[in-house]
Amino acid sequence: MTERTKTGRILIVDDNEDLLKAAKIFLKRHFAQVDLEKNPEAIPNLLHNEEYDVILLDMNFTKDVSSGKEGYYWLEKILEIDPSSVVVLITAYGDVQMAVKAIKAGATDFVLKPWENEKLLATLFSAMKLRETKLEVEDLRSKQREINLKINNKYDDIIGQSPAIQKVFETIDRVAVTDANVLILGENGTGKELVARAIHNNSPRKNEVFVNVDLGSVSETLFESELFGHKKGSFTDAKEDRAGRFEIANRGTLFLDEIGNLSMPLQAKLLTVLQNRKVSRVGSNKEVDIDIRLVCATNMPLYEMVKENRFRQDLLYRINTIEIELPPLRNRLEDIPLLADHFLKHYASKYNKNVSKLSDSVVSRMQKHHWPGNIRELQHALERAIIMSNSQVLQPEDFNFNAQQQNNLDSENVTLDQFKLEDVEKILIRKVLKKYNGNITQAASELGLTRSSLYRRLEKYGL
Template identity: 50%
Template sequence: MNDAHILVIDDDVDVLHTARIVLKPQFSKVVVESNPQQINFLLSNQQFDVVLLDMNFTTGATNGQDGLTWLQKIREIKPDQQVVMMTAYGDIKLAVEAMKRGAADFIVKPWENEKFLATIQLAYEHGKSKEEIKTLKAQQSSIHQMLIASDDIVEGESEAMKQVLKQVQKVAGTDANVLILGENGTGKEEIAKLLHKNSLRNKGPFIKVDLGAITETLFESELFGHVKGAFTDAKEDRHGRFILSDGGTLFLDEIGNLSLAMQAKLLSVLQNKEVTPVGGSKPTKVNNRVIAATNSDIQKGIAEKAFREDLLYRLNTVTIVLPPLRERVEDIPALANHFLKSFNNKYGKYASFGAGVIDELKGYSWPGNIRELMHAIERAVIMSDADSLTMNDFLINQNNLANPLVDTVNLDDIEKNTIERAIKKYEGNISKAAKELGLGRTTIYRKMDKYGIKY
């Protein structure tokens, strides 16, 4: 039986009764309706895979105009709806006209049951194919845009990012599993996309799983799939992320959030390269490249028996560590201009950075990394009434703005700058500033006097 919903509309009760008897053994749900005026209500409240529509509803009518009119209304409500026309009058011209107006096929009454079922089955499969193609095109377009964006975000002039990109270049063309480490917002997902784009699997899917958002009860269903009836809400078979990413790349984000029980199940799949859906008994071979990412301290997790060491070995054939934005200050101008251009296009603005803004942004510590920079610029573009952005347009913690001397290599200047930032952070509370700096109150007062720092 196909898990498909069929709607039959005909003013002949006998036809409806026969259609239900013939269709019910092969399709999971069959709805019959004698009044075409109910079409709008039915299609607006239910999803039908195929609609069987009679061509004549007016008494004595044989020209099929009723059916063509209702076909047009159906197409207006749901342009992609599969509609099979029915008539007792085998008029080829009428059949051609119905097909021109979007009908999937044409059946002459009285029908032969086998031919009737075959026609409905073909319409059902055609509809599913169109949905899959539409979804695939949307995914490909999304992936294309996503991969273009990833290039802009990860490229940079800093030595730290140049080293990361060298690693990406070396490992991308292999099938080695990769573990990406880094703080939140450093661009771990963009690196994963870049690895996929430059791999031999780039024609296959890139599927992301946010493990931090999946509960333990849904873990197996999401990753391995389930069969119909496996649990209360399992109304149909569903492929998991491993099957969906077969032949491509599976990106497991926030891998450090997995419980030990979930880690054991994931390890088994990685070792055996096969998955068994929840409620199923037959394993399916999978062929994916796994890229994992986390902001957690995995080694600390292993030491505390919270993360399996054997799973780490399966995940980190190669480990890539992403630097925080504060360690790649040279890349901020390019990133900022990239986001500015993107949000100008998105919101129809023409904003530019005012004098000194980029230098100020370079002096900020960006605890939220690239993600914080992106959101700060998006908000500034949205909220500013002027075409030239100033620092007043950016909602950032002024305590995290560095002194211009931050780029110096003079030790006295660095120490002075650090003390000033600590005192400013705690709004002149010397005790708190001294505690953060690891200095005694007497020492910090002496250094304040040395550098002429007054508060």
């Protein structure tokens, strides 16, 4: 390892001067900084003036030869000063019971002296990785606190005044202060993640981390590693110890999005963890207690999936203590002007465009549009219009309403009450023509039209 690539700051506290010198000679070849200290009384001053990645702490000093009491005392003091400290205890009189007590007291690991250099090195590198993880988690918590302080709107980006969305706000108010598991249901683009974050931000856990996992993007083979973590060497690409999302979310909120996409075997593994509130990393038998607030979401019909044996009923009961069903945008028409104005201001600023408002005709057209992609579709429509427009006021021609409506008409799942009479007729003609593979005579017969009447309608609708 070259001088340039060395990292890590190590503090060794031991009353054996020969041990300290030998340790420094060996470890300075592998770490950027190795500090030595014979007197444990100096520990508080050292920690207030320096930040160490790993502290190697002797368990027995001259006052107390073999009980380890001094080591436990100074371990407690170190963790009081810096709870994220990573401490490896060392002793010549170690046994299993002492090791277990040290770990329970907050130590990361336990080594016996005289040690094997390579084993000591491996222990220190592993401890450094743990320190990095702790600092990353603390950084996430710090950022979460900053975000919460900046939020003036109680529900952040959930915008709306309609009765449908007010009902959602009322439910958030009631459930956020509890630790109840929440299942959020709704179509794609309705804002399920925003609701999950609102629950977290209004809960007693708001100063802890919010961890989002898109289960739809987690492969079957990486599910356990991603959620539960893994030990170095447990599989081919496991080059280091890694905490899973459950451990990272400890004391905070874990949001499992697209939970309906999980296979039955993965559902069983998830259920076991939720029941036991413990996780074991892949490649380890050690169980780690977890304390999380669980929020799940899906756009899939879980109750139908239970009947079809595609989703476990016991898992559904575990995750849906409280259900929040988000309304589609077509059921929140009075919220469309508010949402559109919000996105207009955002993207006008982002792209430095002099766009100030929407014309009344655009707002009217938006409220007639079906919005199958819900708020996400509205957001993308505004972003595109602002990028392409050269005027201060957006007009209907700045949007692809006709193309969007055509896509809706092409949908096999369309319902007839979403459109005007002409739209319904167009849908019906298209479906009958498809049924008879374009045969005009058979289609006209089923529709109760003459061939010439059907041809006129085909020309009228551009079919």
